Amino acid sequence: EAAKAIADSSGPGRTSDGHAVALLANVGSGKDATAAASADAEGVGLFRTELLFLDRTREPGLDEQVAAYREVFAAMAGRRVVIRTLDAGADKPLPFLHQDGEPNPALGVRGLRIARQRPDVLTTQLAAIAQAAIQTDADVWVMAPMVSTVAEAAEFAAAVHAAGLPKAGVMIEVPAAALRAEKLLGVVDFLSIGTNDLSQYTFAADRQVGTLAELLDPWQPALLQLIAACGAAGKATGKSVGVCGEAASDPALAPVLAGLGITSLSMSARALPAVRASLAAHTLAECERLAAAVLDAEDPAQARKLVS
Ligand code: PEP
Numbered sequence: 447e448a449a450k451a452i453a454d455s456s457g458p459g460r461t462s463d464g465h466a467v468a469l470l471a472n473v474g475s476g477k478d479a480t481a482a483a484s485a486d487a488e489g490v491g492l493f494r495t496e497l498l499f500l501d502r503t504r505e506p507g508l509d510e511q512v513a514a515y516r517e518v519f520a521a522m523a524g525r526r527v528v529i530r531t532l533d534a535g536a537d538k539p540l541p542f543l544h545q546d547g548e549p550n551p552a553l554g555v556r557g558l559r560i561a562r563q564r565p566d567v568l569t570t571q572l573a574a575i576a577q578a579a580i581q582t583d584a585d586v587w588v589m590a591p592m593v594s595t596v597a598e599a600a601e602f603a604a605a606v607h608a609a610g611l612p613k614a615g616v617m618i619e620v621p622a623a624a625l626r627a628e629k630l631l632g633v634v635d636f637l638s639i640g641t642n643d644l645s646q647y648t649f650a651a652d653r654q655v656g657t658l659a660e661l662l663d664p665w666q667p668a669l670l671q672l673i674a675a676c677g678a679a680g681k682a683t684g685k686s687v688g689v690c691g692e693a694a695s696d697p698a699l700a701p702v703l704a705g706l707g708i709t710s711l712s713m714s715a716r717a718l719p720a721v722r723a724s725l726a727a728h729t730l731a732e733c734e735r736l737a738a739a740v741l742d743a744e745d746p747a748q749a750r751k752l753v754s
Pocket residue numbers: 492494533619639640641642643644690691692
């Protein structure tokens with residue numbers, strides 16, 4: 447029965463009583479975007495642009511960037527594409543932006559922080575995104591990684607708008623940002639929670655260290671509490687708050703996230719059918735009950751048990 451529901455699964459994300467939760471795909475290339483379109487993704491929730499920059503000793507030029515972004519936008523014609531500006535540093539080191547001798551790269555100049563030192567890299571990337579957006583009819587939203595303060599978010603939104611792009615958002619990857627979610631939504635149009643980094647920084651546990659998996663579990667109540675704060679801010683302001691980290695691809699967690707006020711889930715395309723089926727098996731009121739229950743749980747095991 448459940449397997450059949452998954453096999454039949456297509457169309458937009460909905461609870462059984464019709465509450466919409468957009469089901470989006472994480473992509474790194476035009477090829478990924480084409481696969482996501484075939485899997486009936488409602489759009490792209492995270493376009494990681496690092497792929498184009500990896501293993502380069504020099505920054506890819508404007509035209510090369512326009513071509514790469516256009517491929518993804520074209521594959522998603524008429525749909526939403528949330529494109530993330532360069533997330534260099536820590537687990538994604540880029541030779542041409544190499545930060546020499548940082549003792550602690552995960553806590554160093556990474557993500558949007560690099561734009562303070564190299565504003566030219568962000569300006570070129572935003573210009574390329576704007577050009578590619580004009581050449582296609584995707585609904586292009588732009589977001590920054592590793593944002594910690596409202597001032598950083600406001601500065602980023604101003605740069606996005608100056609490039610002629612209407613929709614600016616930020617990722618929630620740092621606990622400080624989650625705690626200020628409503629203030630952030632005062633200066634940007636949307637939030638997207640990167641649970642991989644948000645777990646890492648909340649639990650002070652390196653995401654690349656497998657032996658710390660228990661701390662990095664997306665069912666950790668402390669992580670879910672930060673997600674709840676973001677969902678509440680989204681409800682209060684009427685703005686979109688998505689999840690685009692690994693947590694978004696867990697079918698059992700999807701109703702919980704919907705109940706916490708999350709409006710979109712972005713994952714690898716192959717995870718979409720099971721998440722779609724899981725959402726469709728619950729009403730919004732059930733999702734909200736599950737959300738309240740997991741926030742009250744003692745630990746991830748109990749949270750899982752309450753939902754199963
Ligand atoms: C995250 O941190 O959860 C995220 C989606 O971004 P990345 O995995 O690329 O750091």
